[in-house]
Amino acid sequence: MKKNITINMQGRLYAIDEDAYDLLKQYEDSLRNYFACKEGGHEIVDDIEARIAELFDEVVASGKAAIDISDVQDIIGRMGNPQEMDGTDDEEEAHTQADGKTGTASSVFEQLKRVLLRPGKRLYRDTDNKKVAGVMAGLAHYYGGDVTWWRLAAITIPLVLVCCHLHHIVFYWILAYFILGITLPPAYSPEDRLRMNGRDVNPQNIAEEVTADSVNQAQPQPRQRGGCLSTLGEMILFGVKLVMWLTAVAVVLGCLWLLVMLLLLLFVPSLTIFNGAGVAFSWMEHPWVGSIGLVSLGLFISLIVFGLTSSLRSRHNPNLSLSGASRLALALLLVASLTGAIACGTIIISNLAEQRSLHIQRQNEMWIKNNTHNGFYIDDDEWSYMKANGWTLLQGDNCNDRYTASGEYYTGNEDKRYLDCYDENGAQLYRMERTDSLQEKGTYTLTAVVRSDGPGAFVYALADGKIYRAEIPAEGNTGGTLWQEAKATTQVTGDRPARLLTKIAEANDGNGYGWCKVEIKGIKASRVVRYGVTTVPGITKSHFDGTWFSATDFRLAKD
Template sequence: MNKTIIININGFIFHIEEDAYEILKNYMTDVKRHFLNSADSLEITTDIENRIAEMFTEILATENKQVIIEQDVIGVVEQMGSVADFENPEEQPKGPVYSNYTGKRKLFRDSERHLLGGVCSGLANYFDTQVIWMRLAFLAGIPLFGIGIILYLLFWLIIPRATSRTHRMAMRGQQLNLQGFKENLAEEHHPHYKPGIYKVRDFWGSLFRHIGAFISTIAKVLIKLIGVGVILASVGFIVFLIVAIVCVSFGEFRPFDGLPYQVLQHTYTNQIFISGFLTGAIPALAIIFLTLKGIFNTGSVNKQWASGLFIVWLCAISIFIYCCVKIAAHFSDDATFSETITLNSTPSNVYVLKLNDNKFFSAEDSVRLNIKALKPNTRVVESPFEYNNYHHYRYNKVYISIERSDISQPVLVKSYHSQGRDYDEALSNARNIKYRFLQKDSVLSFDYKLYDDEELWHDETLHLTLKLPLNAKVTIDTKLKNFIVNNDINACEETNKLPDGIPATFIMTENGLQCIIDPVIAKARKRDQRLLDSLRSIDDETGEQFDQESEQARERSRQRRYHMIDSLEGELR
């Protein structure tokens, strides 16, 4: 029974007997001492250790065993040769050879005598010939349909590159023992003539290496900057989610008008908010850790934590999708019903449309706010355009159209629309819509929002169609113009150059509602049109003569323009 220990030779793990280890240790100590003064001592000793590791691996595989014994180490030392053998170079190492390498050359791409990829130099070493003949052979193959280039690229991909001293020695057929390493070291330090082509290669190679190093440095800096940006964006996204959840849950902040907040406040509210937050926050957190690890090589994630977060994310996204599907079921069908109200006509056939900005209070709100204690003629108003308060615009789904009536009586058609899980529920939701419309003499007051005993969240909308008799005059309050969908109120205000707050006036014609233009402005527009038409006619008459008498034609045109303008202004005065 022998004691064994575990050793590590440049990443190779071996079980070795203690006596064998002592022999190997003393051998490597002599080798390191011998090459201590060499500039490449570390590289040489590393290559020797790698060679010994290869031989040990070969012994274990050949003899099908797991432990290196004393005889194995002695055989390897005899094969490699000892430091004392340098004094007697005629003696050959004794003992068996534990490798399929028998001094024959191996094919590698030469990393020292290369011009491009080292293919020609590697082949020349393998066949023990001059590299010039290999290069001429590939050059001769270029005119033959580029076969020389194709073969060169193919060999470049297939043949491995000589990256170590052991590879270079095997490429040149040198023995992989101490004597071979010694001779290889002497050859490298022995000065030899280098052709001019290699100097050119070294110059351009050095230039490209410096350029590559510079580009690599710039790329690393850019990648780190991008990483910092990604981390900041991810952190900002997580903070945004937290702030949004808090504000939406406990306040009335609504950052995006398009989101169905009224729906989220009535169905699966907590599930939607929590699962939505986790669905967005966990990937952002994963991006932060992956960026830190991949770009900055810092930070680590425990596998159990990572697996747990991934499971939580899967559950969150599943719950989020489930809730969205259930919410979408409330909008499977829609229903619409209409009612027609006959309005009171006015003797002058003039109507004023205005926005009802009186604030509506329920009975409970009136008692709580003590509305009766207000002074007489006091009004509590509200504005539909205060978009910072969600209550002011969440039910702002009132659309007004103005059309010509077929009868002499004004008519208001209310079309209520809503959605639900089926038609019956959609119709019930539409019937629950309440809306306030008032007529006082010629003043028609429209409210800007809908009301209900319950919260409205089934896409309840109201389309109002006001049908006025022919030749009816309508004055539209500026606060109401944003609710009218089939007439451009702003265009009429701009045409009449009305100041802010002054309403525009329209008249109902056979073609629908038309803007009434101020007579002074209409006269000025007519004058401008006549002037424009006259100037165009002058241009048409003189344009044909511009090719032959361009200067004379331009002058005549200019004089006729001035004369026409003076006569038109005198006529208008």
């Protein structure tokens, strides 16, 4: 059972099926749009309507109570040659041929333009053959080729880029599809479908398109169950749609996050990654950057939301879709606002990064200043050890800012710190000294536990204007006389000296660390004795021929 309505055409009433009326109205609307820009177009459409009324009279005279869709399709097919309705086609065809002849001598730029911008076609989204948004189907109509290959390329290229670790290009790839899905107009009307396929928009082609569309709607194809490949394809398609929608949501949320971050960078940079005192955006240096960045990012977010809502509304009502000019303006504004936001954001981040770098540099300078003692930079651990044991660094050239070490103490205690200096070229000039005040005048002996990988490093003592010295044995970092003595000990008791010798013998997995004990005897002093370790030729009277040396456990005792 069909619903009938009554229409008034040229002062006469006709009973017509509802679906036939929809087809007739679509055909007349297409003709009116076609002739709207032509001189006398309204009169031509009125003449066509009068002709349709005459054909309706013939249908009614044949005995039909109501006009059905087959009658309308037949009438559309009988409307005659388009040239009889529109006499400008011959002239337009002649002009087209003339343009084609002159185009053979066009420049390379024009030829490239014709390749990229196909003459006679317009780019639309093919919503009748869409899988996601109809972008690939529209590109296939515009540039030619099977739409399946276009879709495979759209999926394969991002996968290849991901395998090549070009994730940022994949983001722009998806963003480009997203923008095309918003800005490209859908081919809803017969005129749009004709332009999409590169066909002339004339009454005859409009009639054929309208008739073909009505036939397709009247005879829907039954949905057939596919096999495994079809099911797999549907699953992949669902995954692609899900990724696209998630990407759209991520773009919107990402833009909102960027807007918040931009506000924080401009006004509260201490709450962002650019933390630290004295870091703030230089409004006086860049007075317009912050304002333009905020406006650009806000505009980009607004345009994205507007494009999404317009796309959703046009799905339910094609009459609410944006015009071609509006979509072009939307695309240009999207590109301009995104470019402005990126440019301003880059300037802002660069400005703050530069300030942060200067701030870190000032902090480092302050750190170095606070850790500079006697003209040398000494870190906290070394300075604590030196201060606790009364050591003063008098010279430390080519010592790589390292004057003590830990990890190879002769008892195997890895936490115990000792004097140490290393330079791969052996060019260090090192002098670490300590001063002991004497209670009484007399002769003293200085002992120390030392090691080195080459001759020329000395333990020394200064008393009453005289220098006393003893060279550090070059035993390397294994063995050593101290270890040899401990290893040779056969009597092991439970007292403390025996346990110490056991630790010395077992250090470095039983190989020792090269430590030796040296003595300087006969030091005659009255008030103070200054002693330490050095490689300075002015004291050692020789050249250091190694790369490192160590010293610890200095003891000054009265004979």
